[in-house]
Amino acid sequence: MTMQFLFVGTYPSQRIYNSSSDICNKCYFNGWYKYSVKTRKLLQIMMMKTLNPSCVKIGPTHPLNFETSGKIVRLSFSYIAALMSMMNLN
Template sequence: MSLHMVAKHLRQLPPHLFEIEHCSALKTNDIGSLTTFLLLLSAEVFGTFINCGLIGSELTAQSKDVTEKLYFIEWYNFSVKNRRMFFTFQTAITQPYEMKAGGVTPMNMETFSDIIKSSYSFFNILQTVE
């Protein structure tokens, strides 16, 4: 399917569906601006998905996995020095690690979903202001 066909199909969407016909790249017949718009949009969404969704969720899952595996270690066979280190480490990782943005917001799939929802809401608000 060519980009002209994609642009034609996007223009035929009902106005209330995505409010996408208000985008300036879709108002013109310039295939270059449409291509640039779609590539930049895809890159931003993909980058946010990788950084926020996949990496953050995987890090938390791996952290939980380490905690569970430590529970089944036969620590009683360790030397006294290693037991102390083991218990210190086990105490330190009782809570699963979460990667946080700015030290406040956890970076996971829920946050990614919230970012996409908020972005869409802001986009619609800006379109109604025009």
């Protein structure tokens, strides 16, 4: 249940991140050299804006994506393993 909640929460954020990072590639590989100078400058501005992809953040620093959710799951299992080993020592 918790894993499903984590996946449902991170999937839309991951899609936003992937889509915004693809914009730069799509601007570059669409035949920009065929367009007018004005359009080329606009495409260049768009590409510069998308160098840092948009993302939903947890707090001020951590992006909410599959990588972060994987780290959360690994850390949770590490804590559980440590607690289980402490309980077995007694």
